[in-house]
Amino acid sequence: MTSTPAIPTLMTAADDTASAAVSAAEAADGTGLHGPVTDWFAEHARDLPWRRPAAGAWGVMVSEFMLQQTPVSRVLPVYEQWLARWPRPADLAAEAPGEAVRAWGRLGYPRRALRLHSAASAIQERHGGDVPREHAQLLALPGVGEYTAAAVASFAYGQRHAVLDTNVRRVFARAVAGRQYPPNATTAAERKLARALLPEDEGLASRWAAATMELGALVCTARSPECHRCPIAAQCAWQQAGSPAHEGPPRRTQTYAGTDRQVRGKLLAVLREAVTPVPQGVLDAVWDEPVQRARALDGLVSDGLVEPLTGGRYRLPHA
DNA sequence: CAAACGTGGGC
DNA sequence: TGCCCAAGTTT
Secondary structure, X not given: OOOOOOOOOOOOHHHHHHHXXXXXXXXXXXXXXXXXXXXXXXXXXXXOHHHOHHHHHHHHHHHHHHHOOOOHHHHHHHHHHHHHHOOOHHHHHOOOHHHXXXXXXXXXXXXXXXXXXXXXXXXXXXHOOOOOOOHHHHHXXXXXXXXXXXXXXXXXXXXXXXXOOHHHHHHHHHHOOOOOOOOOOOOHHHHHHHHHXXXXXXXXXXXXXXXXXXXXXXXXXXXXXXXXXXXXXXXXHHHHOOOOOOOOOOOOOOOOOOXXXXXXXXXXHHHHHOOOOXXXXXXXXXXXXXXXXXXXXXXXXXXXXXXXXXXXXXXXXXX
16 A cells, blocks of 8 residues: 545544544555454354345345345345245246235335336346346336445445445444434435445455445444444544534434324235225225325325226236 | 335334 | 334435
């Protein structure tokens, strides 16, 4: 290392110490963080099915859809059944979308099931049935955003991409910016930092992405981080600052009880279990407030999650 | 860019 | 009990 790559700051005066710490560590392995974090990962990584070589790019992609806003423990059983039933994108694409919604079970955010089905169809039509390798082509698939495109390219194909999920953002917020939590929405500064911290070597970059994510999931957790188990605790800006509590606007929380979302969930739960079309009256029983109930059902229909039939009957979408 | 979008487990 | 949080994307 003869030169020190520029490490962007997170743009606040409070981050001077963090920037200095990272810049100083540059002399070692690029950041001083790569070795400790990837070594820790090599020893402590969970043996998750989508990390096994047999999972393939499709397995990785399915897992990424399911893991969006959803804990690993709840994904595991659904993932196994899904891959057993639809081992390739073509297998899913050949099914009615409603079957994807049904198999999604209670994972939540069922539009993901619909989008995964659409993505499988797009893969079949545009990419000959193989999950594309290029970031731009991944990003063009339904339900694939910035994070998922980078994750599939990195985890499935070993490419060098900044993978910025909630875990990584929290790790960087603490280790580098010295803050307890990252901003509510991903910022340009965070993207810049993630790119700057990315190891040059492709293989190492891929492991780094998975390792920082795992560190955030297992050690540097939101509620009660276990800093005594952290491989970079000694270099952590937040630790060095005395673990200051979060400042600024409260992190946005979502309400659920009494919302349309809850009603949609109840309606769809009935339709998932039904083998034959469901009469309006059965759906009416899940929620007593008629205006909200109708609005929720309309929403499900316009989202393509529910198909209205003649005679006021409904079912999961067949095409 | 804020808001919508499910569900369940932990503390 | 009730709030917080979980590998985001879309509009």
